[in-house]
Amino acid sequence: MSDFGEYETVAVELGDIADRVASITISRPDARNALNGTVRSEIQDAIDAVETTDEDVRVLVITGDDDGGAFAAGADISEFRERDQFDQREASARPRIYERVADSPLPVIAAINGHALGGGCELSLACDIRIAKEGAKLGQPEINLGIIPGGGGTQRLPRVVGMGQAMKLTLSGELIDATEAADVGLVEEAHPEGEFEERISDLAGTIAEKSPKALEHGKRAVAASAEMGLDAGLDHELELFTSLFATEDMREGVEAFFEDRDPEFTGE
Numbered sequence: 001m002s003d004f005g006e007y008e009t010v011a012v013e014l015g016d017i018a019d020r021v022a023s024i025t026i027s028r029p030d031a032r033n034a035l036n037g038t039v040r041s042e043i044q045d046a047i048d049a050v051e052t053t054d055e056d057v058r059v060l061v062i063t064g065d066d067d068g069g070a071f072a073a074g075a076d077i078s079e080f081r082e083r084d085q086f087d088q089r090e091a092s093a094r095p096r097i098y099e100r101v102a103d104s105p106l107p108v109i110a111a112i113n114g115h116a117l118g119g120g121c122e123l124s125l126a127c128d129i130r131i132a133k134e135g136a137k138l139g140q141p142e143i144n145l146g147i148i149p150g151g152g153g154t155q156r157l158p159r160v161v162g163m164g165q166a167m168k169l170t171l172s173g174e175l176i177d178a179t180e181a182a183d184v185g186l187v188e189e190a191h192p193e194g195e196f197e198e199r200i201s202d203l204a205g206t207i208a209e210k211s212p213k214a215l216e217h218g219k220r221a222v223a224a225s226a227e228m229g230l231d232a233g234l235d236h237e238l239e240l241f242t243s244l245f246a247t248e249d250m251r252e253g254v255e256a257f258f259e260d261r262d263p264e265f266t267g268e
């Protein structure tokens with residue numbers, strides 16, 4: 001087990017979920033795993049540690065401590081009390097955890113084991129894949145505080161669920177459960193308690209068997225579709241696709257196909 005550093009509000013593990021899968025667990029049980037300044041900075045440090053370790057890490061899972069009864073219940077509202085607009089602008093300065101997650105070369109899975117509200121929902125939206133446990137609720141309740149989502153929700157939510165659903169969630173503050181979230185595409189899958197962890201392990205483990213370079217390029221290519229026009233996006237895809245023909249992993253994948261065996265991707 002490698003050393004990913006000491007943290008107060010997050011736990012970092014490698015291999016607990018599946019081989020080559022790292023996990024970051026948000027842990028503030030007394031505050032429903034709400035994202036205060038310490039959590040935000042520790043998530044960034046933990047991602048740095050996971051990305052720069054010498055260990056073979058190919059997938060990152062972000063989840064909430066079950067004792068907190070949530071994935072993350074949003075920004076820590078107590079921090080809002082004393083802030084004016086200048087303080088909040090400073091606290092919200094980019095890059096934030098949302099960009100850090102979205103820009104990671106690793107595929108990131110949000111294992112939504114409980115409520116993902118406000119900044120918690122936005123954190124899940126910055127992840128590449130969202131899998132929810134039945135019973136979890138998701139939403140952007142900021143409107144109830146007289147504010148709007150400020151962690152990317154107004155931009156990522158419509159890209160994921162479409163304009164109408166994004167408007168409904170943002171303007172009403174209504175929460176939806178995991179099953180409804182799956183119906184509208186806010187999460188990719190919802191699973192009952194007994195099957196949730198197994199599914200996370202299967203999915204993360206399956207992805208972690210692939211070539212890390214292909215994973216990174218696949219993530220970048222798909223993510224670019226939200227930012228580029230079709231023509232530029234197709235050019236971008238071709239760049240990434242053809243560059244993979246320079247890797248050992250591509251040779252290995254093709255040879256393994258003809259030899260009717262599982263490929264052993266090394267990242268070369």
Ligand code: COA
Pocket residue numbers: 030031032034035069070073074075076077078115117118119141142145
């Ligand atoms: N920020 C700070 N503290 C929070 C918090 C948040 N976002 N969410 C929960 N907490 C704290 C509560 O104040 C409470 O603290 P206390 O025990 O000292 O009173 C503790 O966590 C437990 O929360 P509680 O509301 O009693 O639990 P619950 O199970 O009844 O409800 C939620 C859980 C998540 C539905 C509810 O806490 C909630 O709505 N949280 C705020 C969500 C939100 O508006 N997020 C957007 C912020 S911009």
